[in-house]
Amino acid sequence: MKNGGGRTSRIRRRKLFTSSESRGVNESYKPEFIELKKWLKDRKFEDTNLIPARFPGTGRGLMSKRSLREGQMIISLPESCLLTTDTVLRSYLGAYIAKWQPPPSPVLALCTFLVSEKHAGDRSPWKPYLEVLPKAYTCPVCLEPEVVNLLPKPLKAKAREQRTHVQEFVSSSRDFFSSLQPLFSEPVESIFSRGALLWAWCTVNTRAVYMRRAPRRCFSAEPDTCVLAPFLDLLNHSPDAQVTAAFNEETRCYEIRTAVSCGKHKEVLICYGPHDNHRLLLEYGFVSTRNPHACVYVSKEI
Secondary structure: HHHHOOHHHHHHHHHHHHHHHHHHHHHHHHHHHHHHHHHHHHHOOOOOOOOEEEEEEEEEEEOOOOOOOOOOEEEEEEEEHEEEEHEEEEEHOHHHHHHOOOOOHHHHHHHHHHHHHHHHHOOOOOOOOOOOOOOOOOOOOOOOOOHHOOHHHHHHHHHHHHHHHHHHHHHHOOHHHHHOHHHHHHHHHHHOOHHHHHHHHHHHHHHOOOOOOOOOOOOOOOOOOOEEEEOOOOEEEEEOOOOOEEHHHHOOOEEEEEEEEEEOOEEEEEEOOOOOHHHHHHHHHOOOOOOOOOOOOOOOOO
């Protein structure tokens, strides 16, 4: 038949569509990822296993450049690439944090650094990382109240608790932000706005990896365990993924190894934890299909 309308042509198109939908689309050519790669290389990291790609279902993630065998290192990110509370203390914010009473929390320190560096724009040495961070998040704390009202009752209650927590986090930090005015020519109220702080809080809450650090007197008693890991934080979640992840004190790198093999040009996934979909939506802003940890919350009334 003319114009490619025959049965063979339809099958060929269907196969092409299916294969293109199931594999990732390489995004390493995009300017923001080229700049990120240069920035990471300057900090002694150059990955040979993974490249940024976009996948159906999960969106932006990391794709294997070659087959990965069981037990192989997926990524080994040097300490120089990590954004920690030490990073903040070494910066222009360090002196202000050290003298502030009561001591700010580690999370507040990270959020303050993110907002101020984003405000710095081209002047920020962290710009290549900031450019690849999400511009907005889909956690319930970011949703309109009428949307939150549509959530299941148990999740709705947790979402409202989260919103209250973030509101208190923002309002209780106003005096600390005011103390930073000498660092900025613009009013700090316009820089550390609710929207900017909500973005920073969600960045830390959804993207940080766990890395316990020793308590310091300049911070509150809250655990200092959140660390931002550029490039590594592009890895998406799957409840079926089997990996080991931890900071290696000997190599001074945050390392992830896969416990299973992974084919060439496949999405490389990690597991954020054995979370049900309520927890995933609340903390990360997404749900997992075919989640083996899925559960149904039953109210006391029922």
